[in-house]
Amino acid sequence: MTFLTVVYALLFYVATGVLLFGLGYKIRQYWKTPQPLKIPTTPAPVTRSGVVIRMLKEVTVFASLFKGNKWTWLFGWTFHAALLLVLLRHLRYFQEPVWGWVRFIQPFGKYAAFAMLAGLAGLWARRFLVDRVRYISAPSDHLMLALLLGIGISGASMTFVAHADIVSLKAFFLGLIRFDWQPIPSDPLLLIHLLLVATLMIVFPYSKLLHAPGVFFSPTRNQVDNPREQRHVAPWAEELERKERRQAAAG
Amino acid sequence: MADFDIPELKEYPIIPHIQPGVMAHSKPFVAKPEFQEPLGYPGELVDNWQEKAIEKLGELKGKYRSLQVFLDACVKCGACTDKCHYYLGTADPKNMPVARQDLLRKVYRRYYTFAGKYFPKLVGAVDLTREVLDDWYAYYHQCSQCRRCSVYCPYGIDTAEISMAAREIMDSIGLGQKYCNEIIGKVFKIGNNLGLPEPALADTLEGLEEEVYEDTGVKVRYPLDEEGAEILLVTPSADFFAEPHVDGLIGYGKVFHEAGVSWTLSSYASEAANFGMFIGSYENMRRVALRIREAAIKLGVKRIVFGECGHAWRVAYSFLNTLAGPFDFLDPNYPVPQHICEFTYDLIKQGRLKFDKSENDHMVLTFHDSCNVARASRMGDFPGGQFVIPREIIKATCNHFYDMDDWGIKEATFCCGGGGGLLTDDLMEVRIKGALPRMEALKDVVENYGVTHMAAICAICKSQFTKVLPYYGFTMDQIVSVHQLVSNAIILTRGTEEPGGEAETADAA
Numbered sequence: 148m149t150f151l152t153v154v155y156a157l158l159f160y161v162a163t164g165v166l167l168f169g170l171g172y173k174i175r176q177y178w179k180t181p182q183p184l185k186i187p188t189t190p191a192p193v194t195r196s197g198v199v200i201r202m203l204k205e206v207t208v209f210a211s212l213f214k215g216n217k218w219t220w221l222f223g224w225t226f227h228a229a230l231l232l233v234l235l236r237h238l239r240y241f242q243e244p245v246w247g248w249v250r251f252i253q254p255f256g257k258y259a260a261f262a263m264l265a266g267l268a269g270l271w272a273r274r275f276l277v278d279r280v281r282y283i284s285a286p287s288d289h290l291m292l293a294l295l296l297g298i299g300i301s302g303a304s305m306t307f308v309a310h311a312d313i314v315s316l317k318a319f320f321l322g323l324i325r326f327d328w329q330p331i332p333s334d335p336l337l338l339i340h341l342l343l344v345a346t347l348m349i350v351f352p353y354s355k356l357l358h359a360p361g362v363f364f365s366p367t368r369n370q371v372d373n374p375r376e377q378r379h380v381a382p383w384a385e386e387l388e389r390k391e392r393r394q395a396a397a398g
Numbered sequence: 399m400a401d402f403d404i405p406e407l408k409e410y411p412i413i414p415h416i417q418p419g420v421m422a423h424s425k426p427f428v429a430k431p432e433f434q435e436p437l438g439y440p441g442e443l444v445d446n447w448q449e450k451a452i453e454k455l456g457e458l459k460g461k462y463r464s465l466q467v468f469l470d471a472c473v474k475c476g477a478c479t480d481k482c483h484y485y486l487g488t489a490d491p492k493n494m495p496v497a498r499q500d501l502l503r504k505v506y507r508r509y510y511t512f513a514g515k516y517f518p519k520l521v522g523a524v525d526l527t528r529e530v531l532d533d534w535y536a537y538y539h540q541c542s543q544c545r546r547c548s549v550y551c552p553y554g555i556d557t558a559e560i561s562m563a564a565r566e567i568m569d570s571i572g573l574g575q576k577y578c579n580e581i582i583g584k585v586f587k588i589g590n591n592l593g594l595p596e597p598a599l600a601d602t603l604e605g606l607e608e609e610v611y612e613d614t615g616v617k618v619r620y621p622l623d624e625e626g627a628e629i630l631l632v633t634p635s636a637d638f639f640a641e642p643h644v645d646g647l648i649g650y651g652k653v654f655h656e657a658g659v660s661w662t663l664s665s666y667a668s669e670a671a672n673f674g675m676f677i678g679s680y681e682n683m684r685r686v687a688l689r690i691r692e693a694a695i696k697l698g699v700k701r702i703v704f705g706e707c708g709h710a711w712r713v714a715y716s717f718l719n720t721l722a723g724p725f726d727f728l729d730p731n732y733p734v735p736q737h738i739c740e741f742t743y744d745l746i747k748q749g750r751l752k753f754d755k756s757e758n759d760h761m762v763l764t765f766h767d768s769c770n771v772a773r774a775s776r777m778g779d780f781p782g783g784q785f786v787i788p789r790e791i792i793k794a795t796c797n798h799f800y801d802m803d804d805w806g807i808k809e810a811t812f813c814c815g816g817g818g819g820l821l822t823d824d825l826m827e828v829r830i831k832g833a834l835p836r837m838e839a840l841k842d843v844v845e846n847y848g849v850t851h852m853a854a855i856c857a858i859c860k861s862q863f864t865k866v867l868p869y870y871g872f873t874m875d876q877i878v879s880v881h882q883l884v885s886n887a888i889i890l891t892r893g894t895e896e897p898g899g900e901a902e903t904a905d906a907a
Binding site: 177209277353383 | 415416461463464470474476478496513519520548550552553559715723734775779785
């Protein structure tokens with residue numbers, strides 16, 4: 148067992164733990180925080196199934212962003228769709244045997260890397276070229292794009308330029324899952340790629356990447372437009388009403 | 399006329415390059431202790447305001463999921479940056495929705511997030527300093543809470559929620575806005591924003607009855623505090639005297655008259671507006687809303703109908719049931735509450751109203767969708783009814799109607815520039831500049847279709863346009879009420895046999 152293997156094994160346990168617990172904490176926080184008023188952005192669906200459709204349109208084709216800005220939509224959607232393909236392609240490194248559909252998307256997932264990089268480059272270019280977007284960009288906004296680009300470039304390089312020892316890598320990850328550690332291949336590109344991915348996983352719950360769970364909890368998008376038909380009261384508002392009634396009864 | 403430049407009207411809104419700080423001086427008058435205390439706020443800025451503000455932010459984000467999610471979820475994609483009328487009109491980057499939100503978000507990050515606590519520079523987190531507080535006061539009073547940005551945000555982040563929270567925080571540390579807080583106090587004390595006591599209301603309504611009788615020869619009633627009436631009408635107090643608002647009120651009365659239903663206004667709940675929303679105060683908003691419930695119970699009405707008012711309709715449609723419900727003592731056959739446009743439209747569909755459209759032939763109309771009606775509420779029983787119903791009423795009462803371009807109507811509508819608690823003379827510059835996109839859309843239909851008048855269903859819009867239209871080369875009387883059009887065209891068929899009646903001589907007064 149090399150030192151490198153131990154470091155990376157621990158790194159991925161930690162990163163996975165931080166990602167899961169961090170996200171779990173935030174999701175629990177969103178879940179537990181009441182929304183006292185009905186605030187869907189109207190026109191809004193008047194049924195629960197309508198809300199499901201609205202939300203699906205938001206998370207699959209970024210419907211609101213499409214209305215908002217075509218360039219940002221183009222780059223943003225391209226990046227996210229490509230990232231999804233790339234991630235699904237990566238499932239093969241964590242399973243044995245590999246599922247059929249994962250094998251099927253392998254070629255698409257490979258070339259999606261270019262779309263992902265193009266989308267990221269476009270998004271980053273906007274941060275420099277559009278004065279309004281430049282104004283609102285913090286260092287972390289640039290670094291996040293740099294991190295994702297670093298992951299994409301190092302990953303794509305291993306696919307298209309200098310192949311890494313992917314068989315050993317798979318053994319390493321299957322070993323992590325089975326708590327039966329296997330040596331990590333010491334390919335520099337691979338080590339950089341994995342380090343950046345672990346960083347992303349750790350940063351996720353503490354950054355704007357919270358937009359991923361956040362969108363599902365956004366009251367302007369997930370509420371049914373039925374305030375006249377159904378009374379909507381938050382627990383703390385009910386408590387307020389009870390207190391008033393007690394005061395009225397007392398005095 | 400003003401000590402700043404009036405923006406030049408283009409064919410459509412041009413996105414300006416940013417000019418940092420150009421609107422930093424725009425601040426409304428601060429509320430004196432006498433206006434703060436009746437609302438339950440400290441009279442002036444408390445000594446430990448920084449600590450209290452941070453604590454209040456923590457409390458609010460625990461009570462409002464919207465606030466917690468919106469503070470976390472923004473990725474600074476920039477889709478909202480060119481959507482705010484105040485940015486388009488002023489070019490101050492802090493009037494871009496994301497930058498306006500960031501004034502609060504950077505403080506949230508500093509005190510409530512890991513990254514902001516340990517790496518503030520990296521994520522743009524800052525301490526809550528006096529400079530930051532001054533920015534809050536300036537720029538959270540340059541937001542009309544119109545929600546246009548929320549339409550285009552991929553996560554539905556609504557700057558209105560952020561500015562409401564910020565105003566609630568400022569109120570809670572003793573830094574309130576005079577205009578809103580003074581007005582809320584008047585509602586608590588007298589019953590309406592304008593401070594019109596019962597005798598003044600009674601006198602005004604009696605005057606209206608006489609005026610309508612002189613015009614039409616028909617005894618249309620404008621009742622006040624009549625117990626046992628079927629409908630309680632709650633309307634913005636501007637409807638009692640301001641032009642063109644009062645012409646709308648005259649119209650509501652004529653519609654009720656033709657429908658043959660008994661109705662009444664209440665002197666206790668003589669205000670549809672609820673500025674408690676503007677300052678983000680659930681408690682104060684609820685206190686105002688409860689007056690309507692109390693009036694409805696006392697008067698023994700069966701239905702509640704709201705007059706033309708934008709944010710009032712949001713509070714009525716979206717919040718009233720929450721704040722002051724349940725309304726199980728009212729007639730369950732009707733939605734609670736109803737909008738006067740829904741009421742009129744139902745009658746039109748049933749063929750129960752007759753119009754002489756030629757009475758409005760001296761006007762070519764367009765319609766201004768008020769933001770709170772368009773993006774924060776609904777009319778009728780289908781999504782988007784709030785766009786269809788007022789237009790159908792206009793078309794039923796006017797021969798000439800043209801919509802403005804798609805970029806400025808319906809869910810994309812631009813605010814009048816005076817909403818959200820900004821309708822005060824100490825904010826004139828931002829009001830005028832914020833009206834720019836609407837004025838550009840109006841100019842387009844004026845030039846291409848010969849539009850002469852713009853109809854609206856919001857008291858704030860009507861007051862704002864009356865004031866700002868002249869700055870852009872229009873005249874103040876080019877803004878009209880939708881029910882003013884109804885009033886002009888409606889043929890009164892009931893009660894025409896009254897003595898001395900000269901029926902159907904109604905002029906477009």
